[in-house]
Amino acid sequence: MSGSTTAPSGVSNLRLPTPTLDAESQSLLQSISAQGGYAYARMAALAVAGDQSAAEAARDMAWEQLHSGPWHSVLPVWRDAYSMACLHVAKFHFAAGEFVEALGALDMGLIMGGMLLRKDLHDSVVFVSSESRKKSLEGSGDSNGEKLVPEVPVDLNEVLKILPCRSLTCRRVEKRSSLSMEGFLRDYFQRDTPVVITNCMAHWPARTKWNNLDYLNAVAGNRTVPVEVGKNYLCTDWKQELVTFSKFLERIRTKKTSSAEPTYLAQHPLFDQINELRDDICIPDYCFVGGGELQSLNAWFGPAGTVTPLHHDPHHNILAQVVGKKYVRLYPSSLQDELYPYSETMLCNSSQVDLDNIDKTEFPKAMELEFMDCILEEGEMLYIPPKWWHYVRSLTMSFSVSFWWSNETDSSSS
Amino acid sequence: MNGNNGGQVPIGECLVYMSGYLPGAAPEKSPILSPVSVRLPAAVHDGDSWKDVCGGGCGFAMAISENGKLITWGSSDDEGQSYVASGKHGGTPEPFHLPTEAPVVQASAGWAHCAIVTEGGEAFTWGWKECIPAKDFGGKQQKGSTEQVSTPSQGSNTTSGMTLQNENRKGGEESLKRRRVSTAKDETEGLISGEDFFATTPSLVSVGLGVRITSVATGGRHTLALSDIGQVWGWGYGGEGQLGLGSRIKMVSSPHLIPCIESLGSRKERSFILHQGAATTSTQVSRVPGQYIKAISCGGRHSAAITDTGGLITFGWGLYGQCGHGNTNDQLRPMAVSSVQNVRIESVAAGLWHTICISSDGKVFAFGGNQFGQLGTGTDHAETIPRLLDGQNLEGKHAKEVSCGARHSAVLAEDGQLLCWGWNKYGQLGLGDTIDRNIPTQVQLDGCRLRKVACGWWHTLLLADSPT
Numbered sequence: 001m002s003g004s005t006t007a008p009s010g011v012s013n014l015r016l017p018t019p020t021l022d023a024e025s026q027s028l029l030q031s032i033s034a035q036g037g038y039a040y041a042r043m044a045a046l047a048v049a050g051d052q053s054a055a056e057a058a059r060d061m062a063w064e065q066l067h068s069g070p071w072h073s074v075l076p077v078w079r080d081a082y083s084m085a086c087l088h089v090a091k092f093h094f095a096a097g098e099f100v101e102a103l104g105a106l107d108m109g110l111i112m113g114g115m116l117l118r119k120d121l122h123d124s125v126v127f128v129s130s131e132s133r134k135k136s137l138e139g140s141g142d143s144n145g146e147k148l149v150p151e152v153p154v155d156l157n158e159v160l161k162i163l164p165c166r167s168l169t170c171r172r173v174e175k176r177s178s179l180s181m182e183g184f185l186r187d188y189f190q191r192d193t194p195v196v197i198t199n200c201m202a203h204w205p206a207r208t209k210w211n212n213l214d215y216l217n218a219v220a221g222n223r224t225v226p227v228e229v230g231k232n233y234l235c236t237d238w239k240q241e242l243v244t245f246s247k248f249l250e251r252i253r254t255k256k257t258s259s260a261e262p263t264y265l266a267q268h269p270l271f272d273q274i275n276e277l278r279d280d281i282c283i284p285d286y287c288f289v290g291g292g293e294l295q296s297l298n299a300w301f302g303p304a305g306t307v308t309p310l311h312h313d314p315h316h317n318i319l320a321q322v323v324g325k326k327y328v329r330l331y332p333s334s335l336q337d338e339l340y341p342y343s344e345t346m347l348c349n350s351s352q353v354d355l356d357n358i359d360k361t362e363f364p365k366a367m368e369l370e371f372m373d374c375i376l377e378e379g380e381m382l383y384i385p386p387k388w389w390h391y392v393r394s395l396t397m398s399f400s401v402s403f404w405w406s407n408e409t410d411s412s413s414s
Numbered sequence: 415m416n417g418n419n420g421g422q423v424p425i426g427e428c429l430v431y432m433s434g435y436l437p438g439a440a441p442e443k444s445p446i447l448s449p450v451s452v453r454l455p456a457a458v459h460d461g462d463s464w465k466d467v468c469g470g471g472c473g474f475a476m477a478i479s480e481n482g483k484l485i486t487w488g489s490s491d492d493e494g495q496s497y498v499a500s501g502k503h504g505g506t507p508e509p510f511h512l513p514t515e516a517p518v519v520q521a522s523a524g525w526a527h528c529a530i531v532t533e534g535g536e537a538f539t540w541g542w543k544e545c546i547p548a549k550d551f552g553g554k555q556q557k558g559s560t561e562q563v564s565t566p567s568q569g570s571n572t573t574s575g576m577t578l579q580n581e582n583r584k585g586g587e588e589s590l591k592r593r594r595v596s597t598a599k600d601e602t603e604g605l606i607s608g609e610d611f612f613a614t615t616p617s618l619v620s621v622g623l624g625v626r627i628t629s630v631a632t633g634g635r636h637t638l639a640l641s642d643i644g645q646v647w648g649w650g651y652g653g654e655g656q657l658g659l660g661s662r663i664k665m666v667s668s669p670h671l672i673p674c675i676e677s678l679g680s681r682k683e684r685s686f687i688l689h690q691g692a693a694t695t696s697t698q699v700s701r702v703p704g705q706y707i708k709a710i711s712c713g714g715r716h717s718a719a720i721t722d723t724g725g726l727i728t729f730g731w732g733l734y735g736q737c738g739h740g741n742t743n744d745q746l747r748p749m750a751v752s753s754v755q756n757v758r759i760e761s762v763a764a765g766l767w768h769t770i771c772i773s774s775d776g777k778v779f780a781f782g783g784n785q786f787g788q789l790g791t792g793t794d795h796a797e798t799i800p801r802l803l804d805g806q807n808l809e810g811k812h813a814k815e816v817s818c819g820a821r822h823s824a825v826l827a828e829d830g831q832l833l834c835w836g837w838n839k840y841g842q843l844g845l846g847d848t849i850d851r852n853i854p855t856q857v858q859l860d861g862c863r864l865r866k867v868a869c870g871w872w873h874t875l876l877l878a879d880s881p882t
Contacts, residue, residue: 034611036526036542036635039473042438042489057437060839061472064820068525068634068766069715070733070744073653 016091016102016127018120021084028084028116031077037065040081047088055092059085059105066112079114086113087120090128099132100222104244107224110273111242122275125223132222146213148253149324149397154375159395162305163327164355173330173374173382185289188383189316194330196374197286197381206280206322207379210399213249219276221246228264232307234350237261245274252303252397264306270299271401281401284318284381291408292316301399308392310339310351315404317384321376324398329355329373333387338365355391376400427880428464429862430454430477434819434842434873438473438489439505447841447848449859449876452487454479455507467877469817470870471523471541471632475507477875482517483509484530512538512616524632524712525820525871529639530616535626537639538616545635545650546613548667621647621669633712634766638719639669644706646672646719654715655746656730662746674707674719674727674748703727703750713764713782714820718771719748724758726751726771726800734767735798736782742798753799754779763869765818765836770825771800776812778803778825778854786821787852788836794852807833807854819869825854826867832857832876840872 025048029041040061046054062082066074086109093102106128109121160167175196176183188195201207209215223245230238241263243251251263271278277299287294295315300308304324312333319328331339339351340363353359353366360367375395376382384390386407431449452475454464462483468476474488487507512518516532523529527541539546619639621627626642636650636657647669648657655662658672703725711718716730716737728737729745737744738751754771757779762771767783770790779800780789787794790803812828822836822843833854834843841848844857859878866877 036544036611038526038612039438039489042473046438057435057840061437064766069731070654 014094014097014131016087016094016124018087018091018117018124020117020120021087024116025084028077028080032081035075035077037061037078037081040065044084044088047085052089052092055085055088059089061085063112076114079112080116083109083113083117083121087117087124090124094124094128094131097135099128099135100244102128103132103222104224107273108242111224111226126275129222148211148213148216148249148399154325154395159327159375162395163393164329164358164391167327167329167373168375170370171372173328173372175374175380179286181285181289184286184383189286189289189385192333192385192388194372194385194388195383196376197383198377198379200284200381201282201320201322201379204280204282204320204322206277206401209280211323213253216249217246220274221249223274225265225270225273226268228266230261232309234309234347248301252301262303262306264300264302266300266302266306266308267298267402269296270301271297281320281322284320284403286318286381286383287316287403287405290316290405292406295404295406296402297404298402299399300402302394302397304394304396304398306394306398307356308390310353310355310389310391311349312387312389313349313384313404314386315406316386318403319376319382319384319392320401320403321378321380321382322399322401323378324394324396324400325378326376326398326400327373327393327395328376328382328384329371329391330384331369331371331389333385333389335369335389338369339389340366351389428865429878429880430464430467431844431859431876431878432475432873433844434870435840436470436473436475436488436505436870436873439487445840445842445848446873447844448846449844449857449874452477452507452875455485455509464877466520467866467868467875468521469523469819469868469875470873471528472525472820472871474523475870475873475875476510476521476523476528477507477877478518478521479509482519482533484512484518484521486510513618514538520629522630522632522712523870524637525634525714526612527632527637528616529619529630529632529637531627531630531639535628535642537619537621537627537630539619539630539637540613540616542635543611543613544665545632545637546617547619547649547669549617619649619669621671629710631710631712631717633717633764634714636712636715636717638672638710638712638717640707640710640719644708644722646674646707646710648672648717651715654731654744656712656715656717658717658729658746658748660747662744672748675705675721703755709761711762711764711769713769713818714766716745716764716769718762718764718769720759720762720771724760724774726754726759726762728769734783734796736764736767736769738769738781738798738800740799751800761816763816763818763823765823766820768818768821768823770816770818770823772813772816772825776814776828778808778813778816780823784852786837787850788818788821788823790823790835790852790854792853803854805853807856815867817867817869817874819874820871822869822874824867824869824874826864830863830865832859832864832867834874842869842872842874844874844876 029044033041040058043054043058047058062078062085065078066082086105090102090105106121106125173194173196175198178199179197224242225245227241227243227248229241340353341348342350342352353363430452432452433446433449435445463480465480466478470476474486477485479485485507487505514532516534518530519533521530527545529539531537627639628642629640631638639647649666649669652663652666657666704721704723706722707719708722709720719727727748727750729748732744733742735742758774759771760774768788769782770780772778779802781797781800784794784796791801813825814828815826817824819842824834826832834857835851835854838850839848862878864876864878868875
């Protein structure tokens with residue numbers, strides 16, 4: 001690529017280096033053509049030649065292809081095509097000094113694009129961010145170190161009014177301080193038993209940094225993230241949106257959205273997207289028990305009152321509470337019919353029982369079931385064994401990280 | 415993506431207008447926000463004029479001249495070579511060379527492939543190879559077993575327009591592998607030419623001896639053909655049931671007969687119907703809405719057909735509700751849309767994620783995905799059953815013709831007024847701006863009477879009487 005971007009004079013001739021894109025473009029375009037994407041290849045060529053609107057049209061075309069059929073059936077080459085178009089678009093914005101727009105384009109590539117150009121996208125984010133910080137250094141500096149979540153103890157009586165009935169009346173999940181690996185393996189992992197582990201995250205940089213609004217804004221403010229809006233994913237009005245991290249922070253702090261419709265950054269692999277935040281967390285040693293592989297690492301960040309309805313997942317799960325408090329209720333994996341799972345394939349790991357408002361006539365068996373629950377405090381980790389049903393409700397603004405890992409035996413198949 | 419057999423337009427001097435965008439065409443050509451006249455090329459103009467508009471695919475447009483020539487225009491590459499689907503002449507409308515002298519009566523384009531029907535009832539198709547029947551299989555069989563059969567895929571994974579990162583990552587690795595392979599191939603064989611991926615020469619589609627094709631419909635990756643006795647054939651990609659063969663067969667490389675009528679009831683029920691004639695009641699049998707198919711249409715990955723009695727049948731991808739059966743399941747067999755069983759449907763058109771149909775009394779119904787307002791309901795909510803559009807812009811209007819682009823919709827009313835809605839980023843609605851519309855919005859075109867509308871992928875073509 002000749003990189004002859006047409007930056008107007010006056011603006012520095014900023015150019016994003018994209019070595020992988022430069023090396024791979026030709027063969028990638030050929031693969032895309034092989035999938036009928038002749039018009040895309042034509043637009044990409046025009047983009048390289050300096051046509052910004054062609055870059056945007058190519059991105060629209062690739063986006064359309066990503067959504068042109070069921071997600072699993074989308075040809076992988078279109079994910080790389082999408083990343084390629086995002087890089088082209090970002091180059092034009094960067095050359096014009098439009099750093100926020102450039103970051104937005106790069107993030108879309110990271111969120112929806114393929115693997116081939118991922119390094120270019122990450123490196124470009126670093127490149128754009130550092131340019132952007134150079135520009136904005138003059139203006140800032142009045143950091144007031146505002147805390148996201150004040151350290152106020154939760155009033156148990158108030159909390160019980162919000163929680164599902166019978167909360168905190170049954171068995172509590174056992175709490176163990178600095179549990180050893182052997183102890184975890186023997187007493188919980190092998191026995192298919194949940195446990196809360198305390199005093200195990202003090203060394204995480206996130207413990208001090210993520211409660212600081214200025215830090216989060218500085219590190220990720222201009223990054224685009226997918227968020228969920230609505231009571232929970234089982235509701236009809238639930239939807240996903242893409243917003244900048246600073247806008248998201250603003251929303252959950254000012255509670256502008258009505259409490260019925262919280263905004264929740266949920267189940268998003270944030271740390272694959274924003275490397276600076278990944279540096280703030282440590283993968284717990286417990287996740288290597290069993291010899292399996294780490295499957296995914298997700299961020300869960302939202303205001304008080306977010307609910308993840310009762311469901312189960314196929315993997316071992318450690319939920320690490322970095323900021324704020326959450327209520328978690330667990331039902332053993334042996335229960336099935338009693339919790340009335342949905343029949344559709346897509347939702348068959350979710351219970352039809354709404355714990356916040358149990359329909360006694362429709363789900364009579366769910367009423368008197370034994371469960372375990374706990375309030376997960378800042379700095380604590382909860383181990384949820386595979387297939388255990390869990391319901392989660394945030395009691396304050398909350399930022400947690402979940403680690404999923406598989407058993408040695410089933411890691412090869414996944 | 416409108417699959418109706420184009421109504422005959424009375425002979426006379428007609429004009430073609432275009433709005434929207436042909437990606438890959440010369441940069442100065444796009445996008446066009448208000449309809450502009452497309453000139454018939456000098457080469458064919460002598461004694462010839464426009465006869466019909468046929469939409470087009472992603473990056474190219476198609477129309478038919480009075481003499482039955484197929485006229486195409488669209489994107490071309492650096493060498494001035496051309497986008498194989500649009501012909502060798504790039505942005506200028508020119509006759510597309512066909513291996514037959516017979517006049518073209520109807521044409522349809524998918525994302526990157528084309529199909530036409532000649533006066534003699536022959537169908538030809540070309541473009542993206544995946545959509546073109548394999549040459550070896552041309553001929554007699556209707557039930558060949560040569561196609562690759564895939565394992566049924568598990569249910570869909572998307573809950574909305576967004577992504578699942580895990581799959582995403584896996585997908586990426588896969589593509590990396592594939593690409594390494596293709597790079598190695600490049601070194602030994604040199605550059606792969608477009609001809610490897612595109613069938614540039616139209617090939618004759620044979621569905622059986624003596625079968626005359628009367629119309630063709632093209633989707634994202636599949637094609638349907640309708641015969642003169644009202645049977646429907648399909649080929650191409652069928653992973654979501656869009657070929658109606660009862661399976662998730664990934665690739666059907668020869669035309670297969672689609673059981674549009676048979677599957678609606680057992681033979682017994684059918685003969686019952688035959689005896690009962692049109693006097694159907696609300697028993698189970700009344701669900702059989704006819705005896706033959708009179709119109710077809712393809713969306714991105716779904717299909718629609720209309721029976722002789724005005725029954726609407728759909729099949730294929732259902733994630734957005736585009737099959738109209740009240741759910742988001744893929745419909746693997748042709749199935750009557752029960753909520754409009756008491757409405758006589760006249761025509762139907764489909765986009766990437768949505769479907770629009772109009773009834774014999776001129777009402778408009780919409781269902782499926784609505785991310786860009788392409789349903790015209792005034793919201794962005796998807797609809798899983800046909801919803802009557804009753805907004806004021808359609809009040810008192812008798813809709814006559816419908817056409818859908820990838821993410822936009824157009825309806826022509828009996829009084830010659832054109833209403834468009836949906837995605838408008840590239841001016842495809844012809845409203846003079848690039849603002850999406852979620853309600854039917856009237857397109858102003860002074861001085862001429864509109865006869866036909868045909869949406870292409872990201873563009874819209876209009877056929878009009880010349881102003882007098």
